Amino acid sequence: MKRLPIVAAALAVGVLGMAVPAQADDTPSYGGFSSEATATPLRLEVHEPAIPIPADPELEFDFSYTHVAGSSGPSATARASAMWPGGPIGEGLKTFIEQLGLPAELGAAGYPVQVNAQSPGTPSSQSQEFLPGMIGRVAVDDKQAVARAGYSTDGEVAGDDASGGGGNAITDLLDELKNGNLAALGSLLGGKTDSDPTAASNPLGALSILVSVGGMSSSSKTTYGSDSVTATATSQIGEIDLIGGLVKLEGITVSSASTSKLAGGTTTPKVTYGGLTIAGIPFKFTSDGIEAAGKTTAIPSLPDAPLKALEALGISISLPKPTKQVDGAQASSSADGPTISIDAAPLLKLLSLNKLPLADLINKFPDSAGQVKSLLLALLDAHPKVVLKLGEVSSTAQVVPSVDLGGNPGSTTTVPPKTSPTIPTTGGTGGTGSTGTGDVGAPTAAAPVPAASTPLQTTAATPGLPGVGGLPGALAVAGLVLAGGVGLWLRRGLTSVFGGAGACAHGLQSGLPDLRKV
Amino acid sequence: MSVPILEAVGVRAAYGRIEVLRGVDLKIPRGAVVALLGPNGAGKSTFLKVISGQMPHTDGDIHMAGVSVRDARPEELARVGLTTIPEGRSVFPNLSVEENLRLMSYAGVPEMQVLDTAYSYFPRLYERRYQLAGTMSGGEQQMLALARALTSDPALLLLDELSMGLAPLIVEELYDTVAGIASSGVSILVVEQFARTALRISDYAAVMTGGRIVARGEPGEIQKMMADVMLGGVAS
Numbered sequence: 001m002k003r004l005p006i007v008a009a010a011l012a013v014g015v016l017g018m019a020v021p022a023q024a025d026d027t028p029s030y031g032g033f034s035s036e037a038t039a040t041p042l043r044l045e046v047h048e049p050a051i052p053i054p055a056d057p058e059l060e061f062d063f064s065y066t067h068v069a070g071s072s073g074p075s076a077t078a079r080a081s082a083m084w085p086g087g088p089i090g091e092g093l094k095t096f097i098e099q100l101g102l103p104a105e106l107g108a109a110g111y112p113v114q115v116n117a118q119s120p121g122t123p124s125s126q127s128q129e130f131l132p133g134m135i136g137r138v139a140v141d142d143k144q145a146v147a148r149a150g151y152s153t154d155g156e157v158a159g160d161d162a163s164g165g166g167g168n169a170i171t172d173l174l175d176e177l178k179n180g181n182l183a184a185l186g187s188l189l190g191g192k193t194d195s196d197p198t199a200a201s202n203p204l205g206a207l208s209i210l211v212s213v214g215g216m217s218s219s220s221k222t223t224y225g226s227d228s229v230t231a232t233a234t235s236q237i238g239e240i241d242l243i244g245g246l247v248k249l250e251g252i253t254v255s256s257a258s259t260s261k262l263a264g265g266t267t268t269p270k271v272t273y274g275g276l277t278i279a280g281i282p283f284k285f286t287s288d289g290i291e292a293a294g295k296t297t298a299i300p301s302l303p304d305a306p307l308k309a310l311e312a313l314g315i316s317i318s319l320p321k322p323t324k325q326v327d328g329a330q331a332s333s334s335a336d337g338p339t340i341s342i343d344a345a346p347l348l349k350l351l352s353l354n355k356l357p358l359a360d361l362i363n364k365f366p367d368s369a370g371q372v373k374s375l376l377l378a379l380l381d382a383h384p385k386v387v388l389k390l391g392e393v394s395s396t397a398q399v400v401p402s403v404d405l406g407g408n409p410g411s412t413t414t415v416p417p418k419t420s421p422t423i424p425t426t427g428g429t430g431g432t433g434s435t436g437t438g439d440v441g442a443p444t445a446a447a448p449v450p451a452a453s454t455p456l457q458t459t460a461a462t463p464g465l466p467g468v469g470g471l472p473g474a475l476a477v478a479g480l481v482l483a484g485g486v487g488l489w490l491r492r493g494l495t496s497v498f499g500g501a502g503a504c505a506h507g508l509q510s511g512l513p514d515l516r517k518v
Numbered sequence: 519m520s521v522p523i524l525e526a527v528g529v530r531a532a533y534g535r536i537e538v539l540r541g542v543d544l545k546i547p548r549g550a551v552v553a554l555l556g557p558n559g560a561g562k563s564t565f566l567k568v569i570s571g572q573m574p575h576t577d578g579d580i581h582m583a584g585v586s587v588r589d590a591r592p593e594e595l596a597r598v599g600l601t602t603i604p605e606g607r608s609v610f611p612n613l614s615v616e617e618n619l620r621l622m623s624y625a626g627v628p629e630m631q632v633l634d635t636a637y638s639y640f641p642r643l644y645e646r647r648y649q650l651a652g653t654m655s656g657g658e659q660q661m662l663a664l665a666r667a668l669t670s671d672p673a674l675l676l677l678d679e680l681s682m683g684l685a686p687l688i689v690e691e692l693y694d695t696v697a698g699i700a701s702s703g704v705s706i707l708v709v710e711q712f713a714r715t716a717l718r719i720s721d722y723a724a725v726m727t728g729g730r731i732v733a734r735g736e737p738g739e740i741q742k743m744m745a746d747v748m749l750g751g752v753a754s
Contacts, residue, residue, distance in 0.1 A: 056559055073612040075652045088558060088711075091683050098686075098714075121653040122609065504579055504586035506527060511585050515523060515599035515673035518583040 030262055031402030032072035035228040037256070037395040039218035040065045040084070041337075048384035057387070060086040066147035066220040068140075068231070074119070074224055076145035080136035081114040090114065119145070143223060150217025215239075222397070232257040233393035235337070240390055249273060249338065254391030256322070258331040260399045265331025269322030271391065314343030322509035330398040337391030345383040521584040521752060523548045523705045524569065529578035531568050538564045540729035541578065546674070551696070551706045553716040553737070555744065556726035562709040565603060565632050565726070566676050569593045569707075570602045582674070599673030605682055609662050611652025615643050618662055622669045635666035638721055657688030664695065675699065675706045681715065693719050713744045 046059035057234040065084035068075040084090055090111045097107035115126040117138040125139035136149040215238035222231040241248050251273065258267040317340050324333035504510060524546040531539040538561045556562050567573040569580060571592040580587055587595065596602075610618050623629040637644040640661045646654060651662055653672050660680065667675060677696065681689040697719040700706050710716040715719045717723055723740040725733040733743055 073652065075611040092711075094686055095681075118652075120650050350590050361644055504581075504588070506581070506586070508577055508579075508581055508584060508586045510588060512587060512590055513583040513585040515583055516671065518521075518523075 001145045028224070028399075029227045030229075030399035033074075033224060033260065033397070033399040034071045034258070035222040035229050035231040035258075035397040036067075036069045037222055037231040037233040037393075038065075038067045038222040039220045039233035039235045039254075039256075039393040040389075041216040041237045041252075041254070041391050043217050043387075043389040045389070046384050047387070051384075059087075062086070062392075064149040064216050064218045064235070066136075066149050066218045066233075068145040068147050068220045068222045070145050070222045070224060070229070070231075070324070074142050076119050076140045076222065078117045078138035078140050078145045078147040078220070080138050080147040080149040082130035082134045082136060082149060083113055085111065097344050117145070117147075144221065146219070146221045148217070148219045151213070179340070195300075205448065218393075220395075227396045228259055228261045229399050230259045231395040231397045233389040233395045235393050237337075237390055243245065246488040249390070252337050252391055254335050254337045254393050256333045256335050256393045256395040258333055258395040258397040260397035260403060261329050262329055262399055265326045265329050267324045267326060267331040267333040269321075269324050269333035269335035269393070269399075271322060271335050271337055304350070314345060321385045329400070330396070332394070332396035334394035335391070336389050339390070340388040342386040343383070344386060377412060424429075520548055522546055522581075523583055523709070525560065525581040526565075526569065527581070529565070529566055529568060529580060531573060531575045533564075534595060537576075538573070538729050539568065542726070542729070542731055544724055544731060544734075546705055546707055546723075549700075549703050549705055550721040551708065551719055553710060553713070553720040553723040553740075554709045555654050555710055555716065555740070556725060558711055560726045561729040562711075562726055563678055564655070566602065566604075566678050566707070566709055567636045570600060570676060572602075593675045593688075596670070599671070600676070601626045601667045601670050601672035601674070602676040603661050603663050603667050603678060603680070605678040609651040609659050611650065612754070613651060614648050615651055615654070615662055615687060616647045619643075619666060619669065622666055625670060627669055632669040635660075635669045639668060639698075640665050641721060655688075657692065660688075660692055664692065668699065672704055675704050677706065677708045679709060686715075689715055714739065717741050717744075 040062035042063040044059075044061040044063075045057040047057045048059070053059035062084040063080045063082070066079070067084075068076065068078045081090075089096060093111045098104060113130050115128045115136045115138050117123055117126050117140040118142040119142060124141060125137075127135065129135055129138040134150070136147075138145075138147045140146075193258035216236065218233070218235040220231075220233045222229070224230075232255070234253065236254075237249075237252045239248075239250050240252065243258070253272045254270075255272075256267070256269040259265060317338060319338050320336040322333060322335035325331070522545040524544075526542050526544045529539055529542040530537065540561075541579055542561070542565055544552070544554070544565075554562055554565070564573065568575045571590050571594070574589075582595075582598075582600070608620070613621075614632070618654075619632050620629055622632045637647075642658060643661055643665055646658060651659060654662070680696070684692070693715050696706065696708070700719065708716050708720065713723075717737040717740060720737045723735065723737050724731050725740060725744070733740060
């Protein structure tokens with residue numbers, strides 16, 4: 001039974017405190033760690049309760065998604081995906097296929113567009129070309145876990161579609177909006193333009209009218225060194241045109257880096273914009289502020305007319321502030337790029353879907369596909385809210401001190417002293433000196449060494465009340481005993497009178513029943 | 519009617535200012551298997567944490583075998599027969615299967631008895647006894663987590679998302695084992711997001727959404743209404 005406290009302590013610390021150094025000569029200064037990094041340069045969230053997925057948001061698509069996680073051991077996992085649909089679908093595709101009554105073969109192999117690596121275990125590295133030009137790579141070993149993914153949604157590299165959505169079309173659009181003609185933007189969003197932005201194969205489909213994205217990539221990495229653990233997540237987008245080119249951004253990098261040491265953690269989230277043009281006005285800025293003409297200023301609001309036009313169409317744009325948290329050795333941060341929120345109700349009116357005989361078409365589905373049929377009928381009335389994040393990253397790292405598995409069950413952790421203990425520089429007392437109290441000066445060769453028979457003079461280590469003795473002390477002890485006795489008597493009396501009402505609002509005794517014997 | 523082994527009455531709990539459990543009432547009869555179902559974020563795992571003493575509740579009472587266990591610590595509840603298998607399995611990845619099991623002997627059960635119990639329920643673990651737990655498949659790791667729990671001689675077993683990330687065939691196999699455990703008299707509360715398999719072995723079921731129990735009954739009844747609850751009312 002003496003081992004019980006040790007086991008309890010080890011379990012309490014859990015995975016964090018379970019470090020067993022793989023090699024004696026590579027022992028980290030910390031006992032255990034946990035780290036995690038996630039990055040996606042383009043995240044699409046769909047909030048619509050009619051979608052039959054028990055998650056919030058109901059649908060999510062993380063393009064060029066990467067994720068790594070490491071913990072004591074070390075053990076680590078890494079994942080990269082061209083398009084990750086979130087945990088509920090990515091992990092449980094087969095179950096969803098079954099629940100929807102679709103052929104089970106569709107989900108037999110799980111979600112296919114992903115590569116994974118783990119350590120210990122196999123595979124320790126993997127790569128896949130999900131689509132032509134779209135690469136995902138993951139690699140994990142006992143020092144680090146790395147995941148990288150990248151591609152272009154429009155099949156073109158960043159920078160070569162500079163004319164897309166810009167030029168006279170935007171000037172004309174702004175003029176129309178300033179004159180109060182909301183129909184101009186509505187026509188654009190409804191797809192009634194001379195040039196069709198969706199002509200190219202594009203995973204965003206019709207949404208590319210609102211968002212056109214050039215090359216994008218992300219990387220997530222965690223490394224565990226001898227005295228620190230680091231997690232970094234970075235997402236990059238080459239070029240983005242929003243709302244038909246009304247807002248144009250070049251080179252958004254969203255990053256988060258967290259480092260944990262026993263002495264403390266540090267974390268740095270940041271959003272960097274290579275270039276930005278709002279309504280034709282160019283700016284350069286980071287998440288700390290806009291740098292224009294040598295000054296850092298707040299981001300200007302959009303011109304009134306376009307802003308009102310966007311609101312009328314259910315569209316809003318925000319630039320979220322990065323968040324970070326440092327608590328002792330634990331460090332974590334997250335950052336989001338520009339976020340576009342789209343309430344679909346006004347847009348659906350523009351698209352005039354209700355004029356199409358979709359319900360009649362769906363009702364012609366066979367009864368065997370009843371689940372799908374009812375789902376599609378429900379979706380006809382859906383008004384989803386779509387949130388687009390142009391970069392979302394997060395990282396967290398934490399190290400903990402070693403678990404003391406020695407012979408002192410009362411001590412569960414070994415916390416390093418804040419100041420290094422003073423080490424005697426001369427032989428002097430030969431082992432009789434202070435042992436690690438740190439603040440006690442070590443005896444020097446010139447210092448007088450007390451004789452072995454000298455009686456030790458004790459002094460109070462900390463200020464406080466003097467000891468209570470004699471009659472006052474006896475009275476105090478007697479008072480405490482009496483108070484305890486009265487308390488017990490009252491408790492028993494109340495329990496017998498009120499049936500244990502003092503213990504539980506439902507009249508039951510408090511305690512710990514042995515569930516194996518009752 | 520016998521006293522239920524677990525009874526939650528109006529249990530409320532919160533993470534900071536966000537209330538997650540909003541008055542949960544649930545009974546688990548002695549020796550029964552109860553499935554607690556519901557969508558992601560409904561509060562199921564939080565409820566398990568509250569029952570097992572890992573998280574304080576802000577209101578309501580929890581009774582075990584007719585005794586209020588308010589403020590009981592997790593290790594105290596574990597000693598009297600409450601065993602939790604958390605989501606994500608939490609086996610020690612860099613210890614072998616046998617070392618993972620041997621850890622349970624430090625709680626007082628003889629090592630041979632621990633290994634005998636584990637290997638008799640899961641012969642596959644015997645084949646893998648020298649393999650690092652982290653290198654096993656997800657299903658085998660879940661078997662190890664189940665075996666580790668069983669060696670503590672549980673009277674009330676709390677299972678959180680047994681099927682998480684596992685292939686359906688493995689899930690079926692694991693639930694067959696859970697049914698076997700239940701037949702030995704162990705009371706079991708199964709928390710699951712996906713209903714079908716859990717309902718197959720359950721005596722009763724309840725559905726939780728938004729921090730409340732919104733439906734309870736026999737598995738057949740719950741199976742019929744799951745489409746409404748899980749699919750947001752579109753499949754009726």
